[in-house]
């Protein structure tokens with residue numbers, strides 16, 4: 720299995736890093752392409768077995784899977800430039816570009832196309848990756864799920880759910896990071912050094928996620944366990960509600976859709 724990643728920005732580099740750490744596509748069989756050399760050099764320094772090039776067509780030549788990780792408005796010109804063969808798996812991570820648009824850009828009737836939305840934690844093998852596709856076989860879908868499950872969790876979704884789920888997961892990781900940043904600011908005011916606070920809050924968030932994922936429990940049950948009646952946590956929880964925390968998160972996710 721040979722893979723090409725076109726675009727070595729935030730997402731393309733994160734996928735390259737995650738994939739190179741994985742076992743399904745060997746790092747020597749992954750070629751990353753980008754117009755400028757600096758990002759490629761940084762990738763190559765971290766993962767010497769990766770192949771890098773500034774030539775998109777050279778990257779895609781002979782690849783079984785071409786992952787398009789350029790800005791949404793560059794997907795069409797890049798696909799057209801590549802002249803992708805009819806049996807190559809075309810995988811776009813561009814938010815808002817539909818499977819129908821992708822298939823149209825390739826010009827090949829019946830081209831297998833996947834639309835994929837990871838989040839930046841894919842570099843750490845901890846992505847929540849959403850996958851949908853058109854003209855794909857069971858075998859191809861299994862391959863995609865195997866590759867991306869190795870880099871975290873991957874879920875097949877009907878295409879009409881992609882935008883909402885993207886807001887919750889791929890944009891959502893930024894909201895979680897924003898919480899870490901905000902809690903750090905509070906900690907600084909209370910005398911906790913930023914670096915210490917960052918690790919404390921990040922581990923607390925990781926713990927919250929593990930509680931949910933490992934036990935299939937519900938946040939309200941876990942919150943209830945923390946809130947001692949008359950204790951200190953409920954004071955903070957109620958303050959969050961007075962200030963519109965729940966409503967703000969709902970509005971943010973709807974705004975990102």
Ligand SMILES: NC(=O)C1=CN([C@@H]2O[C@H](COP(=O)(O)OP(=O)(O)OC[C@H]3O[C@@H](n4cnc5c(N)ncnc54)[C@H](O)[C@@H]3O)[C@@H](O)[C@H]2O)C=CC1
Pocket residue numbers: 725726727728729730731752753754755758775788789790791793797812813814836837838839889
């Ligand atoms: N950043 C994120 O968290 C996520 C991004 N995405 C999608 O990933 C795509 C890329 O986004 P980012 O990585 O954030 O952007 P970015 O700007 O960091 O990366 C894009 C890369 O493409 C390169 N590029 C520009 N023209 C090119 C061309 N003609 N051929 C090859 N490479 C070219 C740029 O030099 C840059 O390195 C977008 O379509 C976005 O919707 C999807 C999920 C999450």
Ligand SMILES: O=C(O)[C@@H]1CCC=N1
Pocket residue numbers: 814885889890
């Ligand atoms: O903000 C964006 O448009 C990209 C797509 C999903 C996450 N980041």
